[in-house]
Amino acid sequence: MQMLVSRDSLLEAGVRSANCQAVVCITNNEEVNLKISAIVRLLNPKTRIITMSKVDDFEETLSTLGGEVHIVDPFKTFARVLNASINNTAFYALNNWLVGDKCATLDSYVQPPLGGWIICGYGRMGLEANRVLTKNGVKTAVIDPHSRRKEEEIDTYVIGHVNAKTLSQAGIHEAVGLLAADADDGHNLGTLLNARCLNSNLFTIVRQNSHENEVAFSEANADMIMQPTLVTARKILLLLIAPLLKPFFRYLLAKKSGREEILKNLLVLLREKIGNQKPCLVTIDFNSEKSSAVIQALDEGEEVLLGHIISDPRNRDVELDLAPFVIKSCGKEIVLPAKDYKILEGDQLLFCGTSTSKYLLKSSINSEYTLYYLRTGQYKPMGYFMQWYERRFSKA
Structure with missing residues (x-):
């Protein structure tokens, strides 16, 4: 079912009201979010706009709307957190504590090791993580069923699904870290199990796509868990209550x-x-x-x-x-x-x-x-x- 958004529906919702402090656009359709944001800016040039976007072209357009516009991209947010965990463990602990991360304390320091890393799944999360890792001088290997993007800095690119063979080709025995970044939770959990059978000393980061799989991911004992919907919700909440x-x-x-x-x-x-x-x-x-x-x-x-x-x-x-x-x-x-x-x-x-x-x-x-x-x-x-x-x- 396509979401219908119009000038009249936004006016009826009170977009021009003096009490309208912000408009949050978080549909699953990037074009709908862009459309809502543009209409809101025309109807109320002063109100804050908080919108979710994971497409670079849309983000560029949103940034030119004028006024106060906050673009929430869970994968770029994760990349910043990953970079902080590498370079500033104290800030990483503070950030997790403030956003209410499970079991987080001001002493919960987690620092990913520097060395060879394997990225399993090269979508948006894998791409952003690779940029952070290479920026910090880390050599990366990617396993993905799709062809390589030539512009990206990747030392080893293995085309295929994650299994013992492709993990070995990517250098699993020498690797210090692994990122399971697929859009399927079953694949990510399977990747962790396969990788640990070959290298039990890995630092592991895993993407959790559905909150319904919370129990399974808790038992997986990954060093870091990234849940895009939770990252988005926390970012929006903080923008609303603590700009x-x-x-x-x-x-x-x-x-x-x-x-x-x-x-x-x-x-x-x-x-x-x-x-x-x-x-x-x-x-x-x-x-x-x-x-x-x-x-x-x-x-x-x-x-x-x-x-x-x-x-x-x-x-x-x-x-x-x-x-x-x-x-x-x-x-x-x-x-x-x-x-x-x-x-x-x-x-x-x-x-x-x-x-x-x-x-x-x-x-x-x-x-x-x-x-x-x-x-x-x-x-x-x-x-x-x-x-x-x-x-x-x-x-x-």
Whole structure:
């Protein structure tokens, strides 16, 4: 059944509404996603568009639509994660922990070995993985039933299905790693079993296409499992609830002096603040609707510092269990902002903390009495009589 998307249906869904924050296009048809994205941009030039695309030509077109467009490609996302696991194990651990990967901790370091790798299945996932591996100086061998793409850097290309013979031709006995990247789960599981019979010391990465096969893949004991639908869902969720995570990651991965030390210190802070609890990524908008007490204080000419709002309302000398990641102010991103940062109306804050700290902070920025205590260390009089009493006798 073909999905019908029209201007009228998008208008009926509220694409021009002031409350429309984003439009997510995740159909299985690349052309439909492109069509929806183009119509949305014409109807609402300001709204965010999050769309799934795995075709380079479509991605180029989407990137020219203008405005804020996020293209979600699960295979390119996986490639970035693979590259991080090779070059920056601490970032790999942080990324998996933040996205809620199963059993992930801030100490879950996984580093694929450098040496000969075999890629079984040369579709989009195999292609993106090969680019990352060759970029890191790894020699690759590919097993695929289709002819070789001449433009790709591949040391050995074996045409055929995966079996003991083709694995041997690809150099399975000398290989250090294997990627099972077929679009069929049965083939991928069979590839793992065949490969391990010939080389039990392999580092293995496997593609899981269907969530229904979760039990089988869990028993396969692969070092890394890539599930395209899960990667897509997590990426979209983070773009919706934590759009500032993208510049935060870009900052941490920048090859600049001192960044590794900054990441190391950040992990220490997160272990101290959150520990074994589930991390909550929260975006705060400083406006009258979502942080009324802060805006009221600013309107009255008072300063509100970041250090004020991240203090515990039960005891202002203690900080909440959270870590500020990014503040976006006047179009600029400030990564890991200092506590003396002066909050402005229109700012946006991304922090990571516990669920308790999330609710306490939201309460503080919407209560003039709590915020007054956090700013001054004193309690603001409540009620008409106490306010009169304060005015009357404070002058005496």
